[in-house]
Amino acid sequence: MRNGDLFIQKFNELDNLLHNITNLDRNIPFSSAVDHASIEKVTVRRHKDILKSIGRLRNAIVHYRAYPEKILADPRPEVIEELESVLAAIATPQKLIPKFQKSIRIFNDDNPLSGCLIFMKENNFSQIVVAHEGAHVLLSSEGIVKWLENARDVGLADLEETTIENVLEFEDRNICQYLSRDDLLDEAFEKFEQAISNGVPRLQAILISENGKPQERPLGIVTPWDLLSDNH
Numbered sequence: 001m002r003n004g005d006l007f008i009q010k011f012n013e014l015d016n017l018l019h020n021i022t023n024l025d026r027n028i029p030f031s032s033a034v035d036h037a038s039i040e041k042v043t044v045r046r047h048k049d050i051l052k053s054i055g056r057l058r059n060a061i062v063h064y065r066a067y068p069e070k071i072l073a074d075p076r077p078e079v080i081e082e083l084e085s086v087l088a089a090i091a092t093p094q095k096l097i098p099k100f101q102k103s104i105r106i107f108n109d110d111n112p113l114s115g116c117l118i119f120m121k122e123n124n125f126s127q128i129v130v131a132h133e134g135a136h137v138l139l140s141s142e143g144i145v146k147w148l149e150n151a152r153d154v155g156l157a158d159l160e161e162t163t164i165e166n167v168l169e170f171e172d173r174n175i176c177q178y179l180s181r182d183d184l185l186d187e188a189f190e191k192f193e194q195a196i197s198n199g200v201p202r203l204q205a206i207l208i209s210e211n212g213k214p215q216e217r218p219l220g221i222v223t224p225w226d227l228l229s230d231n232h
Contacts (some may be wrong), residue, residue: 004071007080011058014087030055043093043186047086096208097181100220106131109165130164135214143171175204180212188222
């Protein structure tokens with residue numbers, strides 16, 4: 001089978017999938033189906049640009065006067081691979097749990113800061129999860145540095161006496177967001193992307209719980225580094 005024929009076959013599967021998702025009439029163009037599906041489906045929204053490019057390539061192939069005997073633009077194997085990847089992602093979007101499910105140590109805000117520092121060093125962590133005022137929040141190395149700078153200025157840098165709660169007041173609460181166990185991997189990608197565009201470039205992690213509520217014990221955690229490594 002020619003690459004162009006395989007491309008059109010996979011494109012038709014994708015076209016059918018998007019029309020099924022949107023319940024649109026089959027006469028509605030592929031590009032419009034992408035626009036409609038991207039409103040509700042985060043996976044479609046994140047792949048919108050490549051989907052539109054796929055649609056343009058399809059049109060170039062099938063509208064060529066000599067098609068199907070001749071194919072004007074025979075797609076490279078990597079283009080077909082990307083089409084297949086996008087098709088699979090939309091057909092079976094991946095949930096955050098169980099992919100990022102893990103046992104998380106929860107610190108209490110009255111725990112000594114010294115113990116938290118040892119834990120972070122031993123595990124090469126840049127943040128920990130803390131139970132604070134009925135919710136689960138993050139304490140990051142950056143928050144600790146801010147506390148140290150302030151403590152140095154006022155002469156109160158006593159690690160043995162300092163509790164995590166003392167340090168949390170110097171932490172930026174925007175470094176953490178929450179999603180539920182049934183939310184999708186693409187929703188985590190989107191949250192990190194939106195944080196940057198919304199002026200919150202230091203969103204450090206997303207805590208995953210049963211219903212995505214701060215009060216619920218985290219079932220897992222995902223960081224930008226997790227998504228970066230997952231994307232390669």
